[in-house]
Amino acid sequence: MKPLCQRARSSCGACCGLYNRAGHGEDAIRDRLDARTDALSGVARTREAFRAAAARIAASEPPPIFPSVRVCPLLGWLDPERMRVGCLAHPAVTGGADLRDEGVYDTSICESFLCPSHSWLTEEEAEIVDVTCADAHLYGLVVTDVPFVRAVLEAVGRLVGGRIERRHLDREPVRAALRRLLALKEELEPGSEGLFGAFRPGPDGEPVPRSIDYAAIEREGSPWDAILLCVGADPRSGNDLDRIEAEVRERLDATARAIRV
Ligand code: SF4
Ligand code: SF4
Structure with missing residues (x-):
């Protein structure tokens, strides 16, 4: 790697x-x-x-x-x-x-120091994130959140019926669609927990794992729960779960369409 x-x-x-x-x-x-x-x-x-x-x-x-x-x-x-x-x-x-x-x-x-992503991401996953983000802001938010990368790639793969590969990113429309999906990380409410992946600051400042409390908002879980959790789509962190879920679905579909063309 x-x-x-x-x-x-x-x-x-x-x-x-x-x-x-x-x-x-x-x-x-x-x-x-x-x-x-x-x-x-x-x-x-x-x-x-x-x-x-x-x-x-x-x-x-x-x-x-x-x-x-x-x-x-x-x-x-x-x-x-x-x-x-x-x-x-x-x-x-x-x-x-x-x-x-x-x-x-x-x-x-x-x-x-090398962060845990170095041992968790494959070289191909790292290449996909690099080629897709291609900057100094979104890239760091994404590459340090391996569960988010995996959840997004797995969800796209589910829709297209196969694994997304580095070669798919040679086409600009695929890069643009996947970047828009990953850029959910940049569009969260100020102070949103999702900026830091599936963690939030605990009382002593240490990161603690989060989960989305669907029952508290009287709804079932989501097929995109892994993505929603990583982007902090929890009403308690100031985000509208239904709106972000709709965005996730629309951006996933757009990415899958771009790959299929
Ligand atoms: S910027 Fe990072 S690598 Fe450089 S001195 Fe500070 S902590 Fe160390
Ligand atoms: S990828 Fe980012 S978080 Fe990981 S070691 Fe390098 S600079 Fe640090």
Whole structure:
């Protein structure tokens, strides 16, 4: 499995806390990455200067959603076009100095950590997510939520009567339809639990598993329960279950139609 963090078309900063600030819509996240990249651009490549800059940046940002998940102020844009998110303290970016000790972890953790998706996703699934998302925002929301990826691919496969494969994504209409389905992750109510997969913040800040309480809203379960759970389609998280279920069904059908053409 090739690392998931920097792929051919997409990049991820989830474990550096990309989505863990109050105010985690795409625009707010991009603004935050802009501000960090600008703030660090003129800073001397020394430990002291980066430590001070990291403290200034952190103090200027809103609080985390999950207090137990750290948010690193050294995560920013790697490229002039500001399309690729990554570590601005990495020696490949600073031009030599390894300044990752001045982030919220230390160099050895940053260097060695690989999230569980690396062992759970197959290379083909990873390729499908990379090719379909092809960005620095939706990709990280999706690639870190293996149950969501599996539930979506399994549901599409059920409709077309076979497994969706990487080769299907060579066709732009299939990519667009599947991306629209995955983009449910970006369209949830502000603060929705679905942004973080099938978990929610517990009282101590640790993630705890969720389930949709269908009985409480007096309805049967859904054939798309696995997808709905991952996107947080639970009225208690501010989302309209029936509306999201209809969206899931419509986007699944559209993806299946695009594959069948
Ligand atoms: S969450 Fe996983 S894929 Fe994303 S940057 Fe961290 S290790 Fe890489
Ligand atoms: S220093 Fe570590 S935690 Fe911070 S952005 Fe770099 S890799 Fe992520």
